[in-house]
Amino acid sequence: MLGVTISAEFDGIKELSPEDDGDFQYEFTIQCTSCRETHKNNVIVSRNDAYELSKGRSAANFVFKCQFCGKEGSINIEKGPKPLKNDSKMPLTFLELDCRGCDITNYYPGNSSWRCTGESGQVFGDIDISEYEWYDYDEKANVEVSIVNIKFDIIKL
Ligand SMILES: [Zn+2]
Structure with a gap:
């Protein structure tokens, strides 16, 4: 199993997560475990997608x-x-994947939208963290809010 970890610095924010109703597009670089070649294009994995396998498990x-x-x-x-919550132990393993025949070498957060919640309770939807930082204004609390130093890593579980 491989895990994708996330860490970030919150200012006025209490929680960050992918807007994943099953169709969130997780974008990865993958490497073949047989020949160690890196797949030329990044790949997209969604929880709702099911593809048949030629042997073993029926779908992935x-x-x-x-x-x-x-x-x-x-x-x-x-x-x-x-x-990821402001009191989470960081880095947090936010996704666990069963990878067979390939290793994930990188995760990119820009393919789908994320969502976060301010300490005031205000929800910010449809946010883009592809630049690994995000800034906005919390109308409820009348303060600037931000998430910076967003980092992802791949670990073996
Ligand atoms: Zn190969």
């Missing part, structure tokens, strides 16, 4: 065939996403 959220050695690989989201 993502299936690919290595362009270099022809081996099949698959990715299944097993757990998450878990929201």
